[in-house]
């Protein structure tokens with residue numbers, strides 16, 4: 001048995017998305033900018049996909065700009081709001097300490113160029129409150145950018161409350177909804193979101209495609225100059241098969257959201273329950289307000305990387321944090337923000353489930369993880385010290 005439990009990193013494509021993508025590659029090869037009928041057929045398909053995506057978040061089709069994925073959408077939203085702010089002499093941006101690097105690194109670049117960034121701290125469960133946002137907004141704030149749900153610990157933020165505060169104070173609100181899209185209901189009107197990023201490959205669509213929703217009236221900055229595609233705001237021939245595949249995947253998610261959520265949440269809770277007996281372990285993230293498929297735990301006395309390699313050998317694909325940080329040896333900025341000490345943050349494990357996982361697979365994880373943790377502790381010098389009382393247990 002091999003269990004894929006890394007759905008926050010990326011997902012397998014749904015049969016509907018796969019069929020739509022392949023069909024578009026085979027049959028719909030025209031360039032939507034071409035005036036002949038093959039091009040116009042492609043343009044119609046492009047606009048149909050745009051309408052599907054817009055309807056799924058309660059936006060207008062003209063407010064949707066297709067991108068290469070979540071990172072590009074985050075970059076374009078933040079640079080646009082920053083430049084709009086600069087024109088008005090407003091160069092202060094508010095975010096949280098647990099955002100994705102596509103947001104944090106973009107803000108770091110702006111900071112070097114003169115913008116001031118406020119990083120809101122999160123509580124022990126990774127939550128921020130609308131009050132924190134209200135207190136941080138100043139006369140010169142041009143943007144609040146806060147994620148819908150965290151990719152590492154799954155915590156879901158009070159997005160509608162934050163949206164209401166931003167609207168009341170006249171500050172743009174961008175929401176990185178890459179982890180939420182397709183899994184949680186999103187309504188940009190009710191939640192008063194001005195800009196929103198999502199990516200197809202996190203909800204069983206193809207990789208390399210996503211979108212930025214931008215409320216009508218907000219002027220976008222171009223990251224890529226060239227042709228007049230995407231209302232002149234994102235040049236380059238559209239990745240039409242990907243866009244069509246994304247719309248098919250999203251439609252499929254929307255139609256089955258309630259039952260998928262119930263099913264995945266049940267698996268998640270069983271998994272949390274099954275692993276909670278491991279001594280000196282702790283669940284990271286909010287106990288209830290978390291993504292349906294997210295489990296994230298720390299185990300004292302072990303290295304997350306060794307755990308991952310041993311789990312892979314035992315038929316489980318997991319992650320120690322975000323795929324983007326796993327190349328480096330720094331512990332996760334998200335776990336540190338929760339107040340986990342460095343050595344505890346190093347022993348983290350993220351298991352993220354989807355509707356394609358089964359109860360048998362969860363049973364396999366529950367049977368395997370405790371054994372591997374015990375084995376790794378058995379060969380860990382740090383664990384030996386903890387057991388002898390030479391080091392204090394922190395969790």
Ligand SMILES: *Cc1c(COP(=O)(O)O)cnc(C)c1O
Nearest residue numbers: 069070071100102151178179199
């Ligand atoms: C995956 C992810 C991104 C990046 O999306 P890509 O499509 O891989 O560029 C951004 N934000 C969050 C929260 C994510 O989970």
